[in-house]
Amino acid sequence: MACRGRRPEHSGPPEVFYNKNEAGKYMRNSRMIDIQTKMAERALELLSLPEGQPCYLLDVGCGSGLSGDYLSDEGHYWVGIDISPDMLDAALDRDTEGDLLLGDMGQGIPFKPGSFDGCISISAVQWLCNANKKSDVPARRLYCFFSSLYSALARGARAVLQLYPENSEQLELITAQATKAGFTGGVVVDYPNSAKAKKFYLCLFSGPSSIVPKGLNECTDGGEERESTFTNERAPYRTARRRVVRKSRDWVLEKKERRRRQGKEVRPDTQYTGRKRKPRF
Ligand SMILES: C[S@@+](CC[C@H](N)C(=O)[O-])C[C@H]1O[C@@H](n2cnc3c(N)ncnc32)[C@H](O)[C@@H]1O
Numbered sequence: 611m612a613c614r615g616r617r618p619e620h621s622g623p624p625e626v627f628y629n630k631n632e633a634g635k636y637m638r639n640s641r642m643i644d645i646q647t648k649m650a651e652r653a654l655e656l657l658s659l660p661e662g663q664p665c666y667l668l669d670v671g672c673g674s675g676l677s678g679d680y681l682s683d684e685g686h687y688w689v690g691i692d693i694s695p696d697m698l699d700a701a702l703d704r705d706t707e708g709d710l711l712l713g714d715m716g717q718g719i720p721f722k723p724g725s726f727d728g729c730i731s732i733s734a735v736q737w738l739c740n741a742n743k744k745s746d747v748p749a750r751r752l753y754c755f756f757s758s759l760y761s762a763l764a765r766g767a768r769a770v771l772q773l774y775p776e777n778s779e780q781l782e783l784i785t786a787q788a789t790k791a792g793f794t795g796g797v798v799v800d801y802p803n804s805a806k807a808k809k810f811y812l813c814l815f816s817g818p819s820s821i822v823p824k825g826l827n828e829c830t831d832g833g834e835e836r837e838s839t840f841t842n843e844r845a846p847y848r849t850a851r852r853r854v855v856r857k858s859r860d861w862v863l864e865k866k867e868r869r870r871r872q873g874k875e876v877r878p879d880t881q882y883t884g885r886k887r888k889p890r891f
Contacts, residue, residue, distance in 0.1 A: 619740045633700040637704060646673075646676035649732045653730040656768075656811055657770050668721070668728075668759075669729075672690025673734075679706055688709075692712065716755055717751075718754045718757075718758035719758040724765065727764055728763070729762075733774060734773070736773045738751050738752050738755060763816045768814060769812075770812070770814075772809060796813060797813070798825045800826040801827065858884060
């Protein structure tokens, strides 16, 4: 597995890297917003939750709440945990709907057994592979995270963790600790042949082993590289997602289109789609 450029995980502890300046980018940089939203969309798809049922989800490394916003848009309730106070402040400033908790996943997820119907995590878990203190043992921190996550999930629930492993040894370390904690599952690789768009989703099952979904193959948008925070401050217009106003007609049409792509049954679009209803008294 190739490792290009400088990785954020090499720059020190996450709570130092994700400072006010970095958190600001998650609020303003449209490319960052777009990538987080798309990866959250894919993670939710891989969770395979029951259709049309609001679920109670955990977002590990929830940061500024962009991924959580996607969960809210899809009608779910969520709790986010993150180690960076500045990222959580950004989530508060953005008025995200989820509940937020300051915490280090490497010390365990502090929730009652069976609390969640599912868990997502976007670009966070690879941070556990780096030791920032003498006392940090990556394998131990990973095991602590996975075993507490296993317990916090309802039996049979899934966790889908998008991550950026530095090399194949790191991916093996992560999956070995997840297996030791009791999970079954595997790694879904989307766009394996695109250096830029390739993405890893660790799909974990807390119940009996199940079939791991297939990765996506066709990449039509030229690919999106990891949200590098060292370069590319401004989004190239080509990849920037239009910020669509929530609950607007465009928002509803986009959502319906996404569901059609996922093979779900969706009512046809009409002139009434997304039209505001008059308040009833
Ligand atoms: C790429 S950001 C994810 C952004 C988030 N999905 C969003 O919508 O803003 C990765 C996040 O993982 C968090 N993180 C890294 N190591 C962590 C740890 N040990 N415990 C909790 N959160 C951690 C960082 O603070 C950062 O907010």
